Amino acid sequence: MKWSVRLLMVTAAVRRSAAASEQELLEFKQDFLEFDLNKDNQIDAQEVRAQFKGNLDAKELHQFFIDVDKDLSGTISLQEYVDYAASLNSGGESTSNPYRAPE
Numbered sequence: 001m002k003w004s005v006r007l008l009m010v011t012a013a014v015r016r017s018a019a020a021s022e023q024e025l026l027e028f029k030q031d032f033l034e035f036d037l038n039k040d041n042q043i044d045a046q047e048v049r050a051q052f053k054g055n056l057d058a059k060e061l062h063q064f065f066i067d068v069d070k071d072l073s074g075t076i077s078l079q080e081y082v083d084y085a086a087s088l089n090s091g092g093e094s095t096s097n098p099y100r101a102p103e
Contacts, residue, residue: 024085024086024089025082025086028081028082028085028086029078029082031081031085032078032081032082034051035047035048035051035076035081037050037051041077041078042073042075042076042077043075043076043081044074044075044076045061045065045074048061048064049061067084068080068081068084070083
């Protein structure tokens with residue numbers, strides 16, 4: 001997929017989430033792109049495991065997918081990730097995302 005088409009898809013998905021500030025949405029999008037190692041616009045369990053380099057046990061990984069993969073596809077779309085990350089920040093909660101890709 002061409003970069004410009006992908007960028008339009010990412011931008012449209014990010015705009016659909018009005019719950020977060022523009023800066024937060026940019027951070028969520030960047031987090032998603034860091035997880036999406038094969039650049040297929042989906043995050044799968046292997047990509048999450050690879051980012052956490054063994055620091056995420058199977059139970060935590062399973063819970064993450066239960067929390068985020070709302071359509072039960074087995075992968076996480078940008079919109080699912082943005083919705084999840086924005087929900088962590090709503091209601092005055094900490095802006096720290098426990099499932100942010102490690103640096």
